[in-house]
Amino acid sequence: MPRRALSKQQARRINAAHERRQQLEAPSINAMATDDLTPQRGQVIVRYGAECAVMAINQQLYHCTSRQHLGHLVCGDEVIWQPTGNNSGVITALLPRHTVLSRPDYSGRDKPLAANVTLMVIVIAPEPLPSNSLIDQYLIAAELIGVATLIVCNKIDLLTTAAATEFISQFDYYPAIGYALLPMSAVPGAELTMLMAHLQSQTAIFVGQSGVGKSSLIAALLPDQAVQIGQLSAATGLGRHTTSAATYYYLPTGGGLIDSPGVRSFRLKHLTLNELERGFREFAPYLQQCRFNDCQHRSEPGCAINAAVTAGQINPQRLSSFHSLVNQYCTG
Ligand SMILES: Nc1nc2c(ncn2[C@@H]2O[C@H](COP(=O)(O)OP(=O)(O)OP(=O)(O)O)[C@@H](O)[C@H]2O)c(=O)[nH]1
Numbered sequence: 001m002p003r004r005a006l007s008k009q010q011a012r013r014i015n016a017a018h019e020r021r022q023q024l025e026a027p028s029i030n031a032m033a034t035d036d037l038t039p040q041r042g043q044v045i046v047r048y049g050a051e052c053a054v055m056a057i058n059q060q061l062y063h064c065t066s067r068q069h070l071g072h073l074v075c076g077d078e079v080i081w082q083p084t085g086n087n088s089g090v091i092t093a094l095l096p097r098h099t100v101l102s103r104p105d106y107s108g109r110d111k112p113l114a115a116n117v118t119l120m121v122i123v124i125a126p127e128p129l130p131s132n133s134l135i136d137q138y139l140i141a142a143e144l145i146g147v148a149t150l151i152v153c154n155k156i157d158l159l160t161t162a163a164a165t166e167f168i169s170q171f172d173y174y175p176a177i178g179y180a181l182l183p184m185s186a187v188p189g190a191e192l193t194m195l196m197a198h199l200q201s202q203t204a205i206f207v208g209q210s211g212v213g214k215s216s217l218i219a220a221l222l223p224d225q226a227v228q229i230g231q232l233s234a235a236t237g238l239g240r241h242t243t244s245a246a247t248y249y250y251l252p253t254g255g256g257l258i259d260s261p262g263v264r265s266f267r268l269k270h271l272t273l274n275e276l277e278r279g280f281r282e283f284a285p286y287l288q289q290c291r292f293n294d295c296q297h298r299s300e301p302g303c304a305i306n307a308a309v310t311a312g313q314i315n316p317q318r319l320s321s322f323h324s325l326v327n328q329y330c331t332g
């Protein structure tokens, strides 16, 4: 299929990203561009131990330590930092986080994993077969964190056109409740260009079952990932950047994505019934309408959610998914 013509805005973004890339690739990356030592804004690209690689407004990477009172900084954090010369600096303030992706640590306490993510790309594929319940778990997490979502149905090339249509039709009710669904394959082409368009100006993460093609999609989206990793190694002085740490990568058409094994395997934690209800966005207009305040939306009389299912306003599969997640997550 022919590639879509780029709008002026897309072309401008591509040019800006290209310039940024050239700066990233410049051999002078380890040299201070200026003697200016005044505090300035920056973004944490990767945290390693107690230190961070920070992208400065001059589009160069700096190796920064951080003041202890700032706590646990993560990839995606926006910060104020002060250059100290020799391509280094000190992070002095953490700017408010718009969103935080976190996961429980070994003691069960929530620990931030990445900050300021704006889009969760939920990857499914015909192989391994997806479960609607797993999709719902990611959607709930996204609703609670406050990030937008895109459901990507990858590996569509494995199916005939008729089988692909039938496969995708199982998930038809997601677009109906406002969750975009994009069928595609992890190879260059019109579908990848469309995915790029969805990622513009976003900070995305890719989540989904093992084997659905997250790594393949990310590799197709980031042809220069090795260059970016090389620049990080140089900036951090570590020699080798470890890809196990959550890392922000710049996309060629603008925006970026945060990736790490931990981010890719992000899962839902323990939830209260109220949080679970908030995770089903189409339930919202009915939640205060049930006769009983503690209605579990099973067979209670006067349940507005069940009435909405009967009236065709809520998909019955979403309600049964809600019930199975109550059993799974809302203990005690
Ligand atoms: N036919 C086809 N195969 C694909 C596509 N995308 C990925 N694959 C294959 O699917 C397998 C799994 O892909 P990965 O990218 O490793 O999947 P993943 O989701 O990153 O898996 P984990 O790293 O285990 O989480 C590999 O053999 C890929 O080559 C696609 O669009 N079409």
Ligand SMILES: [Zn+2]
Binding pocket: 290, 291, 295, 296, 297, 298, 300, 302, 303, 304, 305, 306
């Ligand atoms: Zn109810």
